Amino acid sequence: MHDSDDLKKIFPSFSDELINEIETNAIHQSYKAGEVIMRTGQYINNTLLVTKGQIKIYREGENGGEFFMYYLQPGQACAVSMICATQSQTSQIMAKVVVDVELIMIPLSLMEKWMMKFRSWYEFVLFTYRTRFEEVLEVVDSIAFRAMDERLEFYLKRHAEACGCKDLKLSHQEIATELNTSREVISRLLKKMEQRGLLRLHRNQIELLT
Numbered sequence: 572m573h574d575s576d577d578l579k580k581i582f583p584s585f586s587d588e589l590i591n592e593i594e595t596n597a598i599h600q601s602y603k604a605g606e607v608i609m610r611t612g613q614y615i616n617n618t619l620l621v622t623k624g625q626i627k628i629y630r631e632g633e634n635g636g637e638f639f640m641y642y643l644q645p646g647q648a649c650a651v652s653m654i655c656a657t658q659s660q661t662s663q664i665m666a667k668v669v670v671d672v673e674l675i676m677i678p679l680s681l682m683e684k685w686m687m688k689f690r691s692w693y694e695f696v697l698f699t700y701r702t703r704f705e706e707v708l709e710v711v712d713s714i715a716f717r718a719m720d721e722r723l724e725f726y727l728k729r730h731a732e733a734c735g736c737k738d739l740k741l742s743h744q745e746i747a748t749e750l751n752t753s754r755e756v757i758s759r760l761l762k763k764m765e766q767r768g769l770l771r772l773h774r775n776q777i778e779l780l781t
Contacts, residue, residue, distance in 0.1 A: 573599075573622055573673075574594075575587075575590050575591065575594060577622075578590050578593060578594070578622070581622050581645055581646045582620070582646055582695070583646075584691055584694065584695055584698075585691050585692070585695065586689060586690070586691040588689065589685065589689045589691050589692055592681070592685065592689075593675060593677075596677075596678070596681055597620075597675045597676060597677055597681075598617070598675070598676040598678075599673065599674070599675060599676070600673070600674045600676055601671070601672065601673050601674070602624075602668045602671070602672050602674070603668065603671055604668050604669060604670055604671055605667070605668060606667070606668045607665060607666065607667050607668075608626070608666050608667070608668060608672075608674075609649070609651075609652070609662050609664065609665060609666035610662065610665055611631045611661075611662055611663060611664065611665055612661050612662065613661060613662045614655070614659070614660075614661055614662075615651075615652045615655035615660075615661075615662055616678065616679055617652065617676040617677055617678055617679065618648060618649065618652050618653050618676070618677040618679075618682050619643075619648060619649040619652045619666075619674050619675075619676060619677075620647075620648050620674065620675040620676075620677065621643050621644060621645050621646070621647050621648070621649075621672060621673075621674060622645055622646075622673045622674065622675055623645055623671070623672060623673040624645070624668065624669075624670045624671050624672030624673060625642060625643070625644060625668075625669040625670040625672065625733065625734075626642065626643040626649075626666050626667065626668055626669060626672055627639060627641075627642060627643075627666070627667050627669050628640045628641050628642070628643060628649075628651070628664050628665070628666055629664060629665045629666075629667065629749070630663070630664055630665075631664075631665050632751075636748070636751055637665065637748055637749060638749065638750075638751050639726070639749035639750070640664065640706070640707065640710055641703065641706040641707070641710070641729075642669075642729075642733040643666070644733065647699070647702075648695070648696075648699045649666065650699050650700050650702075650703035650704075651663065651664050651703075653682065653696060653699065653700075657679065657682065657683065682696075709725075713725050713726075719750070719752060719756060719760065720760050720763070720764075722750060723746070723750065723757065723760050723761070723764075724764070724769075726746065726749070726750060727739065727770070727777065727779065731779055737778060737779040737780075738776060738777075738778050738779075739776065739777045739778075739779065740775060740776050741775070741776070741777055742775045743757045743758045743761065746761075761777070768780060768781075769781050
């Protein structure tokens with residue numbers, strides 16, 4: 572549970588009136604690392620605002636494979652939940668908690684009302700749509716125009732930026748799954764990167780050197 576001062580720090584663009592409405596009406600939820608909070612095919616009735624922790628967004632294939640798309644961090648919202656909630660559509664992504672999270676759930680009725688009532692909410696929603704669209708374009712560009720070694724470097728860079736660290740707790744199999752390739756390919760490419768002095772490999776951990 573966050574008070575108005577905490578919410579203002581997490582969502583600095585929100586007006587004081589909007590913060591007060593959130594405090595009065597929103598539902599607060601907590602989830603542990605590893606929990607799936609949104610599944611492909613699920614109907615969405617609320618918009619999700621992240622106040623603490625970290626979530627990974629995946630696209631699931633028909634064969635059950637998972638492809639990593641982007642992170643959700645504190646101060647951000649799930650654009651998919653916004654779209655699905657307003658159009659009564661099912662989710663096309665899966666959301667999995669990476670670091671224990673605290674969420675604010677905004678009911679659909681309030682989201683639509685706030686779009687008309689609060690300029691700061693309207694601008695936040697548009698910013699969320701644009702940011703997520705740009706991230707998806709980056710992923711598409713990575714798949715369409717980059718070789719697997721470049722995709723791997725891009726992937727590691729995004730994870731480092733998300734955690735603000737150089738030590739990434741990732742297994743070769745986890746990376747392979749999220750890039751939709753084999754563990755053997757990832758292990759070979761990581762070894763080459765280590766030989767180039769870009770990183771150092773540890774058990775289930777990768778230390779970036781650049």
